Amino acid sequence: MLLILDSNEYIFGFGAFKKPACEMLLDIISDAFPIHSIRIPRLIAEEVGRHLTPEEFREFIGFITNLTTIDEDFVVPFELGVQYELKGLKPADAFIAAYVEWTGADALVTENRHFLTKHSNLPFKIINAKDCLSLIKSTSR
Amino acid sequence: MKTKETIMAKTITKKAKEHLTKLRKLISKRKHPLSDMTEEEVIEALRKTREEIWDKKLVTHS
Numbered sequence: 001m002l003l004i005l006d007s008n009e010y011i012f013g014f015g016a017f018k019k020p021a022c023e024m025l026l027d028i029i030s031d032a033f034p035i036h037s038i039r040i041p042r043l044i045a046e047e048v049g050r051h052l053t054p055e056e057f058r059e060f061i062g063f064i065t066n067l068t069t070i071d072e073d074f075v076v077p078f079e080l081g082v083q084y085e086l087k088g089l090k091p092a093d094a095f096i097a098a099y100v101e102w103t104g105a106d107a108l109v110t111e112n113r114h115f116l117t118k119h120s121n122l123p124f125k126i127i128n129a130k131d132c133l134s135l136i137k138s139t140s141r
Numbered sequence: 142m143k144t145k146e147t148i149m150a151k152t153i154t155k156k157a158k159e160h161l162t163k164l165r166k167l168i169s170k171r172k173h174p175l176s177d178m179t180e181e182e183v184i185e186a187l188r189k190t191r192e193e194i195w196d197k198k199l200v201t202h203s
Contacts, residue, residue, distance in 0.1 A: 008184055011175065015169055016168050016175045027161075043198075050190050062156070062157075073198065092192055092194075112184050
């Protein structure tokens with residue numbers, strides 16, 4: 001399963017704010033590599049980095065680059081982002097949605113329950129860490 | 142017998158876990174500014190970060 005983790009999943013998963021499901025998700029993704037894989041755009045990497053010290057950021061980059069490569073934001077077709085903006089999303093959120101679609105990921109994992117909740121017929125799932133863990137468990141059977 | 146791919150995956154997993162463990166250890170040693178916030182406040186702070194970075198990118202590339 002290919003997953004895109006929102007910045008809040010990393011921040012919660014690293015323990016900056018305690019959220020066990022997010023911590024467990026990062027553990028499972030790294031343990032089960034390459035069964036479940038992740039991808040990350042530069043924007044999310046920068047967002048996470050803003051909340052880490054330089055030393056912590058170095059470890060974050062080490063963690064991420066062992067599991068995947070960081071995609072530059074410009075690789076996402078501009079038109080795809082515009083489509084999501086036309087659906088009423090803010091430009092940065094529209095970019096994230098476009099990125100998830102462009103990668104062909106199965107799901108965007110986020111604790112932000114407002115993200116895209118008003119939008120249906122999306123080509124990917126939007127789930128939180130807890131539901132993602134259940135999904136991983138069900139697909140592992 | 143372990144295949145080359147399995148050995149490579151195990152090495153990647155091990156390295157990723159080492160970085161994750163060290164990162165968590167570093168974060169646990171300091172009082173992180175987000176730790177006193179509620180979950181909603183953290184999400185809001187991250188949303189603001191996203192918009193700031195995005196706006197800066199737009200200015201740089203326009």
